[in-house]
Amino acid sequence: MTEIACYGSHSATLKIDTGPDVAVDILFAHPRTRPSTSLHDALGLATLNTSTGIVLKTDERHETSMPGIYAAGDLANPAIPSVTTAIWQGAMAGIFAQQSMLT
Numbered sequence: 393m394t395e396i397a398c399y400g401s402h403s404a405t406l407k408i409d410t411g412p413d414v415a416v417d418i419l420f421a422h423p424r425t426r427p428s429t430s431l432h433d434a435l436g437l438a439t440l441n442t443s444t445g446i447v448l449k450t451d452e453r454h455e456t457s458m459p460g461i462y463a464a465g466d467l468a469n470p471a472i473p474s475v476t477t478a479i480w481q482g483a484m485a486g487i488f489a490q491q492s493m494l495t
Contacts, residue, residue, distance in 0.1 A: 442470055444471075447469075459492075462485035464478060464484070
C-alpha cells in the first residue's frame, strides 16, 4: 500500500502499488511494535521478529536473555497489546525479580 486517501468522514481509498485502488468504509491499523529506545541493543538483549514487530525474548518468568533483567507489556507480549495486560505482566515481572534476589 502506498497511500490512504480520505474522502469525507467515513470512507477512504487505499492506493495499492500492485493493483487497483480499494475503497473501504472502515479501516483498522495496527502499527508494528518496536522499542522506542536502543537500550535493549546496548544491553545485548535478545529480540524476536514477529508478525506484529520486534519483541524482547523473555521466559515464563518475564526474564530477558540477560539474567536479572525483566520485561513486560507490548514489547514482551505483542499478542495482547493492552494496558491491563501490561500492568499485570509488570506486577508479575516485579515479583519474579524480587524472588530472584532472595535466592
